[in-house]
Amino acid sequence: MAPSANIISRRHAPRKMGGRRKNHRNHKKTFTSPKSPQSILAQARRNSFTSRRGHGGLFGAGSSNKINHLERKAGERTWKYSKFGLIPRSTEPFEKNCFDREPYPPGYVFVPKGDVYVTRNCRTTTKKSERIVYTVYDKTGKRTLGIRIPSDVYAAVLESAAATAETRANAIKLRDEKDLAHSRQILCTKFPLMPVESLEAILNHAFLKGSGRVGRTATITDERKADLAVEAHIRHTHTPYESMLHAGTGREEARKAVWSLIQAIKTAWEGGSAQPIDVLALRNRMVESN
Known part of the structure; x- marks a missing residue:
C-alpha cells in the first residue's frame, strides 16, 4: 500500500514552478566572417538583378534611375580591383589606355614617342576614321611609351612626313x-x-x-x-x-x-x-x- 500511496501522492502533488523551459536567451548566436569586397559586390549585383526582375525592368523597359546608379557604382568598384587599376581611364573620344604587355588589336602597330609630327598626325587621322587610339603605358602605369594605331594610318603618315620633311x-x-x-x-x-x-x-x-x-x-x-x-x-x-x-x-x-x-x-x-x-x-x- 505504501508504494501505491506514494505514486498517487506524486501524481496529485502540485507541480513545481520553474521547471525546464526553453530559454532562448541562452542560445548561442551564430557569427559570420567579414565579407570581402568581391562578395559584397556580387551580392549587390544579385540584389539589383532581383529588384529589376520584380519590377519588370529586366530588359531595361522599366529600370529605375536608382538601379542604374547602383550599377555604375558597382562598375567603378570592379575597376578598382581589376588588373587595369594602375592606369587612368581615358576620357577623350576614340581613345583608350593600355599596358605595353597587353596584346595588340588586329591590324595595329606601335608608334613610339619622340617625333611630334608623326605622333600628332597618327592620333588625329585615326580618330577621324572613328577608330581607337591606344595610349601605351609601361608596367608601372606612370610613364607613357607611345601609341597604338592602325597600320594603314601609320604608313600614310610616314609617307606624308617624308614628303614634307x-x-x-x-x-x-x-x-x-x-x-x-x-x-x-x-x-x-x-x-x-x-x-x-x-x-x-x-x-x-x-x-x-x-x-x-x-x-x-x-x-x-x-x-x-x-x-x-x-x-x-x-x-x-x-x-x-x-x-x-x-x-x-x-x-x-x-x-x-x-x-x-x-x-x-x-x-x-x-x-x-x-x-x-x-x-x-x-x-x-x-x-x-x-
Whole structure:
C-alpha cells in the first residue's frame, strides 16, 4: 500500500514552478566572417538583378534611375580591383589606355614617342576614321611609351612626313632664327654696354634650343629671362664663384658672396651708375681674399 500511496501522492502533488523551459536567451548566436569586397559586390549585383526582375525592368523597359546608379557604382568598384587599376581611364573620344604587355588589336602597330609630327598626325587621322587610339603605358602605369594605331594610318603618315620633311625643316629653321633674333634684341636693348663676346656666349648657352635652360622657358617674361641669363653668365664667368666651389665653399654661401659683384657688373652693362673701374676693383678684392 505504501508504494501505491506514494505514486498517487506524486501524481496529485502540485507541480513545481520553474521547471525546464526553453530559454532562448541562452542560445548561442551564430557569427559570420567579414565579407570581402568581391562578395559584397556580387551580392549587390544579385540584389539589383532581383529588384529589376520584380519590377519588370529586366530588359531595361522599366529600370529605375536608382538601379542604374547602383550599377555604375558597382562598375567603378570592379575597376578598382581589376588588373587595369594602375592606369587612368581615358576620357577623350576614340581613345583608350593600355599596358605595353597587353596584346595588340588586329591590324595595329606601335608608334613610339619622340617625333611630334608623326605622333600628332597618327592620333588625329585615326580618330577621324572613328577608330581607337591606344595610349601605351609601361608596367608601372606612370610613364607613357607611345601609341597604338592602325597600320594603314601609320604608313600614310610616314609617307606624308617624308614628303614634307624638307619644307618642315626650313620652317623650323626660320622660326629658330626669328626666336634667336628676338632674344638678341632683348639683350641688346636691356644691356647696351654688354661686351659682344658675352652677348654671343649667353645666346649660345642660355637661349640654346633644346637645352632646357632659362632662355627657353615659357613660364616667365622675356625681360626676366634676360635678367636671369645675364646673372648666371656673370656668376660663372666674371666672379670667383667657380673657384669658391672648387675650394669647398657651399653653393648658397658662394652665391651670396658674389651677389654684390654680379649686380655691379649687370648695372654697368645696363648703363647705370656703376663704372667699370669700380667693378674691376671689387672683383680683384674678392679674388685676393679667396
